[in-house]
Amino acid sequence: MTDQSRVRVLSVEVEDGTNTLTKVSGLIRRKGFHVRAISVGPSRVPGRFRMTLAIDAGHAEVDQVRKQLERLVEVISVEDLTDDAVHNRELVVATVAASEVAGLIKRGAKVLGAGPEGTTIEFTGDAGEVGGFINELASHGIVDVVRSGPVVMRRTA
Amino acid sequence: MVLEALEREGVEFIFGYPGGANLPIYQHLPKYKKLRHILVRHEQGAAHMADGYARACGKPGVVFATSGPGALNLVTGLCTAYMDSVPMIAITGQVVSTQLGRDAFQESDVIGATSSVTKHSYLVTKIEQLPRVIHEAFHIATTGRPGPVLIDICKDVQQAIAEPVIPEPIDLPGYQLNGHVHLSDARKAAEALAVAERPVILAGHGVLLSHAENQLLELAEKAAAPVGTTLLGIGAFPVNHPLALHMTGFMGTGWNLKAVQNSDLLMMVGMRVDDRVTAKLAEFAPKVKTFIHIDIDGSEMGKNVRPDIELVADAKQAIEAMLPHVGKLDEGRGKWLSQIDAWREEHPLRYTHSNGHLQPQDVLVDMYKRCRSEAVVVADVGQNQIWAALWWNYDKPGLFINSGGAGTMGFALPAAIGAKFGRPELPVWCVAGEGGFVMTAQELSVAVEHQLDIKIVLLNNFSLGMVRQFQDDFYGGVRSQVALTHMPDFVKLADAYGLPSRRVDSLAEVGPAMDEAERTKGPFLLDFHIDPEANVYPIVPLGKGLNDFWEHPEID
Numbered sequence: 001m002t003d004q005s006r007v008r009v010l011s012v013e014v015e016d017g018t019n020t021l022t023k024v025s026g027l028i029r030r031k032g033f034h035v036r037a038i039s040v041g042p043s044r045v046p047g048r049f050r051m052t053l054a055i056d057a058g059h060a061e062v063d064q065v066r067k068q069l070e071r072l073v074e075v076i077s078v079e080d081l082t083d084d085a086v087h088n089r090e091l092v093v094a095t096v097a098a099s100e101v102a103g104l105i106k107r108g109a110k111v112l113g114a115g116p117e118g119t120t121i122e123f124t125g126d127a128g129e130v131g132g133f134i135n136e137l138a139s140h141g142i143v144d145v146v147r148s149g150p151v152v153m154r155r156t157a
Numbered sequence: 158m159v160l161e162a163l164e165r166e167g168v169e170f171i172f173g174y175p176g177g178a179n180l181p182i183y184q185h186l187p188k189y190k191k192l193r194h195i196l197v198r199h200e201q202g203a204a205h206m207a208d209g210y211a212r213a214c215g216k217p218g219v220v221f222a223t224s225g226p227g228a229l230n231l232v233t234g235l236c237t238a239y240m241d242s243v244p245m246i247a248i249t250g251q252v253v254s255t256q257l258g259r260d261a262f263q264e265s266d267v268i269g270a271t272s273s274v275t276k277h278s279y280l281v282t283k284i285e286q287l288p289r290v291i292h293e294a295f296h297i298a299t300t301g302r303p304g305p306v307l308i309d310i311c312k313d314v315q316q317a318i319a320e321p322v323i324p325e326p327i328d329l330p331g332y333q334l335n336g337h338v339h340l341s342d343a344r345k346a347a348e349a350l351a352v353a354e355r356p357v358i359l360a361g362h363g364v365l366l367s368h369a370e371n372q373l374l375e376l377a378e379k380a381a382a383p384v385g386t387t388l389l390g391i392g393a394f395p396v397n398h399p400l401a402l403h404m405t406g407f408m409g410t411g412w413n414l415k416a417v418q419n420s421d422l423l424m425m426v427g428m429r430v431d432d433r434v435t436a437k438l439a440e441f442a443p444k445v446k447t448f449i450h451i452d453i454d455g456s457e458m459g460k461n462v463r464p465d466i467e468l469v470a471d472a473k474q475a476i477e478a479m480l481p482h483v484g485k486l487d488e489g490r491g492k493w494l495s496q497i498d499a500w501r502e503e504h505p506l507r508y509t510h511s512n513g514h515l516q517p518q519d520v521l522v523d524m525y526k527r528c529r530s531e532a533v534v535v536a537d538v539g540q541n542q543i544w545a546a547l548w549w550n551y552d553k554p555g556l557f558i559n560s561g562g563a564g565t566m567g568f569a570l571p572a573a574i575g576a577k578f579g580r581p582e583l584p585v586w587c588v589a590g591e592g593g594f595v596m597t598a599q600e601l602s603v604a605v606e607h608q609l610d611i612k613i614v615l616l617n618n619f620s621l622g623m624v625r626q627f628q629d630d631f632y633g634g635v636r637s638q639v640a641l642t643h644m645p646d647f648v649k650l651a652d653a654y655g656l657p658s659r660r661v662d663s664l665a666e667v668g669p670a671m672d673e674a675e676r677t678k679g680p681f682l683l684d685f686h687i688d689p690e691a692n693v694y695p696i697v698p699l700g701k702g703l704n705d706f707w708e709h710p711e712i713d
Contacts, residue, residue, distance in 0.1 A: 014331075015330075015331060018280070019278070019280070022269065022272065023272060026272055026273060030273055061459045061460070061463070063459065064456065064459070064460060067455055070337070070455070070456070071456055072331065073277045073297065073329060073331045074331055075331050076330045076331045
């Protein structure tokens with residue numbers, strides 16, 4: 001089990017370069033950190049990407065994760081959101097038997113499409129809600145399921 | 158275009174080796190008269206030469222290598238420079254950009270292989286990138302906490318013709334030099350230092366890199382605080398000063414370790430506080446109430462020891478910010494300094510002549526007399542390095558060069574060559590064991606070719622001395638693979654390379670041999686056959702705390 005007090009949630013703005021992901025992941029491995037969750041996408045600024053990372057600091061001081069990332073030239077800024085009030089959203093896409101769909105829609109799922117193998121739905125929520133949703137799916141017989149990493153934004157006041 | 162850019166950056170020397178993937182650069186090299194290229198015999202030698210050059214004169218060292226094995230041979234040298242924060246630019250040839258990823262001849266993922274041992278790296282696949290990349294590389298290598306930067310340039314880019322471009326001003330949003338400076342606690346640090354009862358200052362390589370030696374001396378005298386140095390910090394504080402504690406760490410002086418372990422305030426300046434400094438971390442400086450840490454790299458704060466007061470800045474800037482705030486000193490200070498004097502008396506550096514062999518210290522004491530605090534001394538790694546560090550006697554900040562962080566055997570000879578190119582006006586002494594020496598001995602050719610005035614002091618004990626000592630003391634006395642038999646006759650080896658040399662077996666011959674070496678212009682090799690059982694003392698047994706240091710067992 002991960003000791004949650006060792007995990008930092010960071011929003012990292014990086015350069016869009018061929019070596020950026022390697023540099024970030026290489027640093028994490030080298031320093032004995034461990035990625036618990038990751039998502040990457042373009043940021044508002046052209047040429048820059050936003051990475052959302054949940055990283056276990058291993059045996060280091062937890063703040064080392066931020067400090068070490070800041071040393072990389074490819075990293076433009078690091079925001080530590082661990083102890084802040086945030087919107088933390090994850091996405092799950094699953095294909096389930098058509099008979100199950102009505103109940104899941106009631107929980108907030110949206111239908112993406114249907115076919116002979118089943119109906120494909122999506123659901124978003126925080127990590128707990130998405131985890132709970134997937135657990136429920138499991139008891140109904142899932143055909144397939146994929147889950148994203150988190151995207152996190154600080155709550156406005 | 159590469160060479161033009163290097164001229165623009167003020168490069169004087171390139172240490173390099175040509176090959177298939179950097180031929181276009183070499184084709185144009187003879188036209189660039191301001192760039193002096195030193196042809197090495199192995200790329201690792203080039204990296205260490207550039208390293209020694211940079212450490213000696215402060216300018217970034219420049220290295221050329223070809224793709225694949227050429228570039229990979231640089232890895233150890235890059236790591237050595239990276240661990241010790243030495244500015245370096247490595248320019249490697251890469252296969253044609255359209256061949257990347259196809260396992261072309263002599264292709265290797267140089268960026269991937271060197272990412273963890275460089276401060277930054279670039280793969281250049283388009284000519285337009287080149288002026289900006291080279292300009293940025295020099296900026297990154299030489300500013301903040303210095304380090305090596307690698308530029309991997311595809312062969313087609315080297316061949317491309319483009320209008321020379323004056324690089325635009327540097328815009329690196331992810332490289333903010335002053336963004337992390339934190340000096341607001343300078344006053345607090347100065348006050349804590351003044352009121353501490355038993356303060357100790359430790360100085361590392363950062364003090365030398367920022368040329369803060371005078372500021373450190375002023376602070377130490379103002380605060381009447383004793384100063385020790387790390388292995389890489391040697392030269393940051395005059396070792397004969399009444400406040401000097403000399404070298405700290407697990408092979409540091411007894412009086413230094415006593416002071417560190419009994420201090421109530423420890424101020425660590427420009428250092429990483431690594432395991433060689435702390436020994437067993439849980440037992441490091443147990444009586445300290447206030448740790449002050451000064452470093453230019455904020456990630457050093459709390460990486461190994463959690464400071465109570467942290468100043469993130471260049472050492473000179475930080476000490477200057479503290480100086481005006483050192484107020485009235487604690488009344489117990491005189492007592493603390495007398496206690497340290499007593500420890501200095503009690504635990505001096507000593508050695509014996511009990512077995513009739515030539516002792517390494519005999520050689521080094523004689524050598525340092527001749528250095529007169531003015532020569533560059535480059536040490537290799539192992540016992541020779543620690544002896545050279547401990548018997549260092551400079552009365553002013555000086556140049557002691559060695560591979561501290563990486564501990565790279567074979568560093569000394571090429572680094573001494575680089576140092577001589579960097580500081581041609583100074584004598585250069587190269588201290589090495591025979592084990593490390595043969596790892597890069599091929600670079601003797603370079604010393605001979607350029608008739609470099611380097612005196613090589615080989616402390617030849619017919620074994621891997623440090624490993625042998627560790628096996629004797631900490632690994633059950635089992636001597637395993639440490640006897641270096643079938644080594645060359647070093648006098649004949651020197652002759653084969655074309656440099657004069659002399660073998661020395663006894664104390665009486667040391668002086669005359671050194672005289673001959675000093676009289677001889679150009680390189681000279683001295684093969685000192687020293688006591689094969691000579692050990693480094695003091696030493697803290699592996700895994701123990703600094704309190705548990707051992708002194709020379711034959712002296713009580």
